[in-house]
């Protein structure tokens with residue numbers, strides 16, 4: 001057995017949306033997960049306002065780094081690398097995190113790893129359930145993404161099998177919560193009401209589940225419209241809207257399609273592990289139905305605890321640590337934020353020249 | 369004293385090192401869309417030119433704007449994080465003050481104006497290169513024509529709107545060299561510099577939604 005002290009100690013920075021996340025991991029061990037959220041500032045706008053998020057990231061970054069270091073009980077000089085979400089995400093928000101990570105890595109004389117937000121959502125499960133099986137099937141569902149991804153090596157090979165063709169799953173939750181006047185964000189509140197409702201009360205449509213539809217793509221726009229119309233019809237008729245039943249039936253339609261397609265993808269590809277991540281993975285019904293269907297299909301389900309499913313810095317650190325462990329090249333100092341970084345790029349390696357340069361710097365650690 | 373100064377509040381990505389007496393190395397590149405990519409390599413280059421390492425720096429000076437937000441934050445976040453990692457103070461300097469200093473005008477008054485986009489300018493009035501008379505503001509050039517009439521003006525915002533600023537001249541963008549020299553002078557005089565917090569001057573564009581859009585066909 002290797003000494004855990006030999007495992008890479010990495011600090012990860014995440015600013016792709018409205019959470020300023022700074023996490024610290026040693027290999028696959030979580031040491032700190034500090035998050036400052038600006039969600040309250042966005043609530044009255046009914047969605048994330050990019051400029052509000054970017055301003056909040058700038059304010060929160062240094063205190064959140066400080067907090068993570070204290071929580072982990074490590075010194076910055078002992079870090080083996082700094083990882084940061086290079087994309088995808090909100091351009092201005094990403095740029096704040098990338099600027100901080102570059103300055104921190106440069107000042108400490110550490111290598112910098114610009115990594116993919118989606119691959120990080122998958123890799124975070126290593127902190128919960130140990131090394132990822134290879135291959136792993138991953139269902140990523142949040143306010144910004146809904147994807148089925150197959151990975152044989154999280155540092156180098158992530159293949160998209162399917163994605164939403166319109167709204168993300170989390171977006172549908174937000175919109176239905178708005179129609180029901182339940183506020184923002186919609187996921188947790190709908191989950192809560194749904195627990196007291198009947199998921200079979202109303203038969204809402206399951207998008208893209210016809211025999212000729214793409215097997216792994218998702219669509220939630222039609223469902224959203226259908227639910228809104230149903231509610232409006234009730235209101236027009238002067239009847240009370242059964243919020244609990246609507247929540248439960250809507251939620252059931254979403255998680256039914258998500259789990260059905262994910263399990264099918266596992267079977268088709270001969271993969272016996274399913275990982276679920278992203279903010280919607282905190283949904284209690286999604287977790288329960290996935291568990292049930294995976295058991296029936298003989299698939300091992302891996303879902304991290306809710307706090308690791310939503311955006312956080314630990315997931316970025318987890319992928320960064322894996323990059324270090326597998327000897328992947330560091331990023332260069334001209335790393336840019338890429339709001340549409342393809343999911344097939346788990347990280348953004350530097351050019352050969354600047355890679356050498358990173359090594360040069362890391363040998364001359366300021367504090368050594 | 370070794371100050372590292374940087375500014376990303378205008379289209380210029382500009383970095384300088386100042387030893388308390390002189391600017392010993394500097395770099396300025398104009399590219400309004402690549403602040404994030406250009407800044408760190410510029411810091412690295414300037415340090416290499418001076419034959420120094422970042423840990424020799426005793427203080428960081430950063431332009432706090434006003435300026436287009438996305439670029440402005442690159443400089444501030446970088447400065448803040450250097451301060452954290454090195455354990456040195458981070459000083460803010462109003463970017464317009466840096467331009468005024470570089471304009472080197474002994475007897476004013478004059479105006480500094482930078483491009484605020486959306487047909488507006490960030491601007492302030494100065495008595496001389498070291499003395500600002502008004503708080504930085506953001507306005508349409510036509511709306512401030514009376515306040516700047518007959519005054520010489522510097523900065524890209526002035527050069528962009530000759531109808532309002534007929535006396536516009538160089539410098540166009542701020543230089544970190546000027547920022548550093550100004551900060552060094554003020555610090556030597558025992559003056560306190562502002563905190564490294566951004567001068568946004570505008571609220572974020574965000575509408576509180578009125579109500580959701582009804583989807584039932586009429």
Ligand SMILES: [Zn+2]
Nearest residue numbers: 121142278311
């Ligand atoms: Zn996410």
